[in-house]
Amino acid sequence: MSTQQAEPESQEAPEDPEMKGTQSPQERRLDDKDDGMVDEHAEKEAELQGETVLIKVFRYDPEVEGKQEPRFDDFHVPFEKGMTVLDAVMYARDEYDSSLTFRHSCRQAVCGSDAFFVNGRQRLGCKTQISDLEQPVRIEPLPHQEVVKDLVVDMDHFYDQMHTVEPYFQDEDTPATDDLEEQRQSPENREKIKMSSRCIWCGACMSSCNIAAGDNEYLGPAAINKAYKFAMDDREGEEIKEHRLRILEQEHGVWRCQTQFSCTEVCPKDIPLTEHIQELKREAVKKNLKFW
Structure with missing residues (x-):
């Protein structure tokens, strides 16, 4: 007769159907919004496969003669699945005009450097999907800010x-090193x-x-x-x-x-x-x- 003991059943707690009730109202709203956008986004992305996207990019260069007047340049960008506004602008710079100037860094909506005015609304370039936008896509610098060059504004x-x-x-009174205590924050x-x-x-x-x-x-x-x-x-x-x-x-x-x-x-x-x-x-x- 086997003496091997059966492995104990997992002690993980079952998923609590009420867990969502512990979320803040803001978190619940965000979850509901994300759930509702998934199917719609997939449909729009499928429609654009193999197509090119027209982006109209604001241009302005105060230091170059002939480019000192604000204007819009058109760029035809081949669409790829998951393409963001930042991807499209980077393609335009790399393939068409290396003088196109804009800020970007992390490409993961963390640094905040690539905020643009896209189709009449402030958006992060790296977070905004091309497939979610009406065509052509109009990309401008943030309003109410002094434009330095193209999509770059003075921050x-x-x-x-x-x-x-x-x-x-800030401490009301800076304590001595020996008197420093842990500052706890309640959940x-x-x-x-x-x-x-x-x-x-x-x-x-x-x-x-x-x-x-x-x-x-x-x-x-x-x-x-x-x-x-x-x-x-x-x-x-x-x-x-x-x-x-x-x-x-x-x-x-x-x-x-x-x-x-x-x-x-x-x-x-x-x-x-x-x-x-x-x-x-x-x-x-x-x-x-x-x-x-």
Whole structure:
């Protein structure tokens, strides 16, 4: 008779059908959106197999005579499965015109450097599928930004606004090395600020904001979202939080937001930017009510 013992059954817990209920509303919305786009994307991609795609790319070079006037150049790009806007622009540069200038780096929607204005909407070039767009594909630099050359815009002002809100942890009193303690964050607090930490500094939200277009001093949704991440973090002291709120409630801060949701609509990381701005408005009101 065999003395070999049967292997114990797997102790893995069965998939909880209610697990989706633990997701944040934003995560559930993103999952539903992704599920609904899969079939539609596959159909459009199949239709384009073997075809060429016409892309109309904005061109401008202030340093070259004859190219100082803004214009659009047409490029016919052979479609390949999975082709993104960035792929198409890179093909145009490599095969047709090496002077075509644009920013890109990771090609995985992490660096945020390839934000363009595609078919009238701010999008990441490396994340946007050609098959999801109406033809021809019109590619321009981000609006409301100074164009340096072709699809490259000057991001200095955007970065300056981000730094204005002091987006880093600050201690009210710097402790001695021997007195340093671990700063723990609760899972609940981490969940609250998780979406705000997804920002990749692409500038799409700022470009879409009508308030930022007319008020050059407005902090903008990206900077305010960055401030939200720290203002809502339980590990920061109250004095520092009040200091940051004073920055946000100044004339060109959170109160300039008109709740148009433009920034939320174009954010490639689906951050609920407008909701974060409104929550900071409520926090500013609470702070000021303490003095009454």
